[in-house]
């Protein structure tokens with residue numbers, strides 16, 4: 001479980017986050033949604049320590065991560081897997097080398113053990129045998145899956161995923177969502193997904209927070225979101241004519 005308490009983040013005179021508190025549950029897909037520029041990525045980066053919050057605290061289980069120095073954070077950092085908005089694979093490394101990168105950095109495993117783990121992770125994301133390909137030889141969906149394989153290579157307790165569906169066709173998007181959902185439930189991971197994809201919200205949104213004007217404007221599940229009377233959330237969720245038409249059937 002991750003708890004964030006009263007998180008503020010200001011860049012210059014831009015108050016992006018203005019007092020966000022939330023709990024992200026273990027074994028659940030916790031979604032952060034909101035319009036472009038609403039601060040989703042900023043919040044994610046504040047949680048994992050890529051940004052320091054201007055104010056507020058982040059707790060991993062009972063431990064105050066924000067209060068810790070670099071060294072003290074290492075044990076928690078090694079339990080964090082992250083998939084960035086653009087997959088962020090190393091172009092000069094093969095698929096296998098990309099997945100083994102965190103293991104090389106943080107473990108004392110032998111080459112054979114690391115290879116075993118890389119193969120297991122590749123199999124888990126349905127890319128068995130693609131070890132020797134370079135990122136440039138992969139489709140967008142394959143890159144995301146390699147990114148996920150790398151994110152789970154260290155058997156993380158916490159998984160952070162920023163826009164897993166950006167640039168993917170709807171069918172591949174659903175496969176990626178299903179994979180994230182399966183891993184979350186199978187390994188009891190506390191997963192935090194940033195998205196503005198409504199299919200993901202409806203498909204895997206166990207717990208959802210909606211950011212608007214720097215605040216947590218709404219919180220609930222995918223079952224509740226369709227029936228909310230929150231105006232700004234409705235404007236966001238049912239922005240497209242298709243979703244408006246679908247709403248009448250929900």
Ligand SMILES: Nc1ncnc2c1ncn2[C@@H]1O[C@H](COP(=O)(O)OP(=O)(O)OP(=O)(O)O)[C@@H](O)[C@H]1O
Nearest residue numbers: 011014016034035036037038039040041042043196
């Ligand atoms: N490193 C930074 N320095 C200055 N301003 C930043 C920085 N990172 C983000 N911002 C600002 O914070 C605001 C929120 O950006 P953020 O990337 O968190 O939005 P987002 O909700 O993830 O948007 P998107 O859906 O487009 O990815 C924007 O106004 C952006 O300009």
Ligand SMILES: [Mg+2]
Nearest residue numbers: 040041042085
């Ligand atoms: Mg973003």
